[in-house]
Amino acid sequence: MSDNLHHFVEEFALAYEAAGIPRTAGRILGWLMVCDPPEQTASQLVEALGASKASVSTMTRLLVQMHLIERVPKRGSRQDYFRIRPGTWSERVKNGLAGLSVYKTLADKGLRLLENAPPERGERLREMRELYAFFEEELKGLFERYERKKRGGSDAIQ
Amino acid sequence: MSDNLHHFVEEFALAYEAAGIPRTAGRILGWLMVCDPPEQTASQLVEALGASKASVSTMTRLLVQMHLIERVPKRGSRQDYFRIRPGTWSERVKNGLAGLSVYKTLADKGLRLLENAPPERGERLREMRELYAFFEEELKGLFERYERKKRGGSDAIQ
DNA sequence: TTGTATGTTTAGTCAATACTGAACAAAATG
DNA sequence: CATTTTGTTCAGTATTGACTAAACATACAA
Structure with a gap:
């Protein structure tokens, strides 16, 4: 209006x-x-x-x-x-963050192709892989923490 | 090739x-x-x-x-x-995650418009706001942790 | 049944954009 | 200077996709 x-x-x-x-x-x-x-x-x-x-x-x-x-x-x-949908934003963020793992997988695939190449050639991909692996792991924990806080917190939505 | x-x-x-x-x-x-x-x-x-x-x-x-x-x-x-660009992926993830704060701001704007409305009408926006606020805060810390780990870790890129 | 309200599907329009070949610009080399 | 190499810009094409109006489908109401 x-x-x-x-x-x-x-x-x-x-x-x-x-x-x-x-x-x-x-x-x-x-x-x-x-x-x-x-x-x-x-x-x-x-x-x-x-x-x-x-x-x-x-x-x-x-x-x-x-x-x-x-x-x-x-x-x-x-x-x-x-x-x-109740809980939509939470799920959206969760999926979005989970989507980061695609890039870890991608880096892994590349590294497999470079197995026989001199190690320094894989440097770029290893840096990428390391980054996404870190966040994949940590974000999982972060999300659990959020949900726990919410359950324990004031008003639960669903 | x-x-x-x-x-x-x-x-x-x-x-x-x-x-x-x-x-x-x-x-x-x-x-x-x-x-x-x-x-x-x-x-x-x-x-x-x-x-x-x-x-x-x-x-x-x-x-x-x-x-x-x-x-x-x-x-x-x-x-x-x-x-x-060295450090590209790290920066990309960082910016991507920082971009989440847009949604917190968005929810805030909506809540301001509903100030005079009955409180339950702002429930949807408050849930959204709370979520993004949490991640904005926590991701900041998470990123610091990543960079610290990287500096302290094996090989620093730049 | 006929009529009315509601939702979906279809066909077509419009805008955006990724891409190319060709023209153009700039600069080093002969 | 002309030539060659390299990169950018321009004009045009083709594809995609968001959107609408209109036709169609469905189901309730009288």
């Missing part, structure tokens, strides 16, 4: 566009973070964001696939309700 | 394409990680990767701007030499 809120939604969308999420999908995310009530039908999204039905249909599907939002069935209504 | 190496370079490029780096730029990166010698001229890159001069010129510029590679002046030659 308010102009400020719309501005926020745009900023939200922009930030997530940089992370590879389509503009409209980002707007849906941003809106679902601040709207009242937190569950919204597809038509409400169309209305609030000024996007087409088709776009909302496609992007909600995408966001559901990405586990960022979820469909909420509502008895007495056959409309689809959407909301931010 | 070897077919295996080319396959590795392709895989490397593919992995970094997922991170938003153009295919050819990724190939340059991959090649510079395993080539011998580690510094290569533009024409060597053209030759090794089968890309056009124009592409190599554009993509090397991009990679230099991204601080992933660097131009190395070489006395006695007016050709441009390129190599992986």
